[in-house]
Amino acid sequence: MKYSEKVMEHFRNPRNVGEIENPDGIGHVGNPVCGDIMELYIKVENNIIVDAKFKTFGCGAAIATSSMVTELVKGKSIDEALAISNKAVAEALGGLPPIKMHCSVLAEDALKSAIDDYLKKQG
């Protein structure tokens, strides 16, 4: 198994690590396959995600996909963000080893769960 250069780059220098104070949505998900955990925070203004941050307990792919998903959602509308699939995240990273595809599901789930949380708060 080998990670792409892009995965390693995001793993080495993950973007948007941390938490957002008073976030508009929080996603907290666990990966049932391996037990890894990801938290995603979003800040939304006028239906646009203006900021996203994450915290992840997981493998290299989990950290890289967390980093990538926060990059991808920034500046997107809620609908656009909801359309981001785990495949899109993996592709943006130059692909993942087949056995690591499930890690990108974690990123997608965390994003969906953060948006859910946001929509719920909106009522």
Add this chain to the structure above:
Amino acid sequence: MRKVYLDHNATTPTHPEVVKAMLPYYGKIYGNPSSIHQFGQEARKAIDEAREKVADFIGAIQEEIIFTSGGTEADNFAIKGIAYANEKKGKHIITSSIEHHAVLNPCKYLEKQGFQVTYLPVDKYGLVDPDEVEKAITKETILITIMHANNEIGTIEPIAEIGKIAKEKGICLHTDAVQTVGKIPVNVNKLNIDSLSLSAHKIYGPKGIGGLYVHKGIRIQPLIEGGHHEKNRRAGTENVPAIVGLGKAVEIAKTTLDKESIYLTNLRDGLCSGIGEKIDSVYLNGHPVKRLPNTLNMSFEFVEGESIILNLDMKGIAVSSGSACTSGSLEPSHVLKAMGVEPAIAQGSVRFSLGKDNTEEDIDYVLEVLPEIIVRLRAMSPLYRKQKG
């Protein structure tokens, strides 16, 4: 950048003396040991000498050593071979839950073939209890297979005691000694064993060669059939250069083992206490003293093993992990699980396995870079903050 290899339980660098001993057998000594002419006989002699060295090293006699393609084949051969040769006597096998997959999977295979297998539990240090072995024995039991030392945590099992029980009951005992032969003293008579697997590449020998010791008189069915090689027990033209390499590796180990095990124990314990001083929330996996001299398995709470490995690799340090994420199967280590280690703690396990070429400077370097890595990963971990309240 400094390169520090701390993954010797995976494999070791081939000793230059071993390479030197092997080279002629890739060159002018190319005969087939089965041939009657001089070309063949020269190769035959080399094999006989290597066999004698291996036998002598573990207290066996020449006829009791069968060369195989490695530890995995030796384990498969012993387990399937002894089971099939003795199935008329019974169809029950006893093993432990922390064996290498080279033992577990042949056992699972035999279960599908109608054998019963008992997988014994271990305690929190990874030790098998000889009393449990005794209790598990039934009239049907034909084979007990328990590893000598565990590859992930280094815990050394009470094989001699288990051997005594097996002997009293007249049951065959096999031990996977791939991690011990060449690292700690191994004598088949003192251990009361009937069969033992060993491997060359864990002790500075070449890859692709190992051996099975089978005590005289033990019935075993061949796994690989063909010509009359290895006294009809393992067919196929012998891998002469590799066999010579194995012989050389044990010859060297015989003279260096004692000193090396003291050296490695000190080095390893230095690494262990250094980690304990510099990093909080770390746990030792494995037995504190009944452990291979070179092995240190530690869990770093709140972080995941693969992330640690990748970060250390970026600093030139090679280690391995029992984390699910690195296993290829996405199951966390079956060894740590059997020991009752919590899944999240098992996820943060790292194995450091030292070797003869490691130095104090190597350990200092690890102790210099590791704490920063753990701090950085913990800062990224959702579990860490929760803990801190």
